[in-house]
Amino acid sequence: MSTKITKKETKRDEFVIFAQKWHRLKTTDFIPESSLENLEEGKVAWQTPSNIALVKYWGKKEPQLPENTSISFTLSNCHTTTEMHFEKKDTNGGFCFDVVFEGEKKDAFKPKIQKFFERIEAYVPFLKEYHFTIYSKNSFPHSSGIASSASGMSALALCLMSIEKLRSPAISEAYFYKKASFLARLGSGSACRSVKGSLVVWGAHEQIAGSSDLYGVDFTEEIAPVFENYQDTILLVDKGEKQVSSTVGHDLMFDHPYAQNRFLQAGENIAKIKTFLKEGAVKDFIALVESEALTLHAMMLTSQPYFILMKPNTLQIIQRIWDYRAANNSNVCFTLDAGANVHLLYPENEKEAVQHFIEEELAVFCQNKHFIHDYVGQGAREILL
Ligand code: PMV
Numbered sequence: 170m171s172t173k174i175t176k177k178e179t180k181r182d183e184f185v186i187f188a189q190k191w192h193r194l195k196t197t198d199f200i201p202e203s204s205l206e207n208l209e210e211g212k213v214a215w216q217t218p219s220n221i222a223l224v225k226y227w228g229k230k231e232p233q234l235p236e237n238t239s240i241s242f243t244l245s246n247c248h249t250t251t252e253m254h255f256e257k258k259d260t261n262g263g264f265c266f267d268v269v270f271e272g273e274k275k276d277a278f279k280p281k282i283q284k285f286f287e288r289i290e291a292y293v294p295f296l297k298e299y300h301f302t303i304y305s306k307n308s309f310p311h312s313s314g315i316a317s318s319a320s321g322m323s324a325l326a327l328c329l330m331s332i333e334k335l336r337s338p339a340i341s342e343a344y345f346y347k348k349a350s351f352l353a354r355l356g357s358g359s360a361c362r363s364v365k366g367s368l369v370v371w372g373a374h375e376q377i378a379g380s381s382d383l384y385g386v387d388f389t390e391e392i393a394p395v396f397e398n399y400q401d402t403i404l405l406v407d408k409g410e411k412q413v414s415s416t417v418g419h420d421l422m423f424d425h426p427y428a429q430n431r432f433l434q435a436g437e438n439i440a441k442i443k444t445f446l447k448e449g450a451v452k453d454f455i456a457l458v459e460s461e462a463l464t465l466h467a468m469m470l471t472s473q474p475y476f477i478l479m480k481p482n483t484l485q486i487i488q489r490i491w492d493y494r495a496a497n498n499s500n501v502c503f504t505l506d507a508g509a510n511v512h513l514l515y516p517e518n519e520k521e522a523v524q525h526f527i528e529e530e531l532a533v534f535c536q537n538k539h540f541i542h543d544y545v546g547q548g549a550r551e552i553l554l
Contacts, residue, residue: 181436185373185382196383199292199348206336210256210299213331214552217324219247219315220362221401221504221512223458224438225465226371228422228431232288233358234382236422237435238374240442241359242399242514243366245546247309249317251324252554255299255332266301271311285322285356292352293329295336303328309541314408314510316415322356323349323363327549349549350384358419361385366548368392368446376440393449395500398517398544402527405539406482407509413469413476415507421472431468435461451516455494455502458514462505469507480509482534487511489534493526501526517544 220241228236258265264286268278282303286296305324309315330349334340346364354361354371361384362369368388374380378389422428438457445454469476483505490503490513501515501523513531515523524542532538 214252215327217549235372237432238372246543249320252304253328254302258300288355318357322360323353326352404511
């Protein structure tokens with residue numbers, strides 16, 4: 170493979186500039202005008218889902234902009250609930266907040282949130298006016314190996330947008346959600362895909378209307394019935410902390426010998442998956458989704474330094490999925506995140522059979538036989554307090 174930036178890559182760069190200029194909101198559009206209401210205190214809350222990418226985002230540039238377009242299914246059962254209390258306070262020019270996670274004060278989470286606040290300060294000028302207490306919990310077990318940064322950061326972003334809306338009631342719903350996704354992106358890239366559902370695209374792409382590097386957008390193209398209510402069972406192969414964070418992984422795409430071709434391939438896969446989703450081409454969808462998962466891990470295997478996030482049981486499960494699919498003419502397939510856990514994706518009409526197969530044959534490869542049944546969801550929901 171060539172390491173040169175190809176003609177097509179340059180075309181994407183040109184398209185991104187064009188898109189930002191003419192069609193989409195720009196970074197500066199997210200800096201609010203002075204707010205109308207003077208708000209002393211209050212509380213807001215959101216429940217926000219996790220998501221699973223079909224075409225993967227791997228590789229970014231400052232400030233948290235993707236090197237390629239990605240698309241994900243929004244999930245339902247795996248979510249974060251965050252309640253944010255705020256009260257006016259002289260913060261001495263700093264950020265002032267406490268974090269309570271699942272009932273316990275968690276100072277260990279503060280540096281990540283501090284960094285997030287620093288990144289979004291220009292767009293959320295009231296951040297230094299308040300003391301915030303952030304109460305957060307996840308629906309999935311702690312240390313399950315399921316990344317909580319997507320749901321966690323999108324919950325924070327939506328809570329902040331609710332406060333902005335209280336102070337500036339005139340902001341439109343469309344702007345509210347776009348900015349929530351924009352802010353979430355600055356916390357954790359894939360978090361920008363955890364605001365809406367059921368399919369979200371992040372990263373400017375010529376064939377996706379309204380797409381932007383700055384925030385995720387709803388995939389509004391036609392979707393065949395087979396892809397509605399798609400199921401995702403997460404097999405928890407390894408519940409430990411990841412040995413390599415996604416930040417380090419993204420950074421390793423900088424000098425990666427295959428990076429430019431990978432970014433091109435992702436763009437082509439977005440165009441292909443759009444057709445497969447429309448035509449209900451499940452077999453083609455399977456081939457693309459599994460290839461995307463293995464390509465993501467191939468990037469890790471071929472980076473310097475190289476690393477392996479799959480475990481022996483990840484491969485055991487993949488082999489069994491392939492055997493089961495061939496023996497039963499099934500449409501079940503797998504995808505992987507940056508970890509050892511396996512996501513099993515399947516149409517709703519195979520739910521009973523596939524869940525039986527999981528219990529009988531795959532649970533044994535999971536840590537403590539633990540798996541989570543989930544399905545595609547519609548996005549975040551505000552909790553009225
Ligand atoms: O959002 P981050 O920086 O944690 O990156 C996540 C990247 C993958 O989960 C591996 C792929 C994706 O598109 O979600």
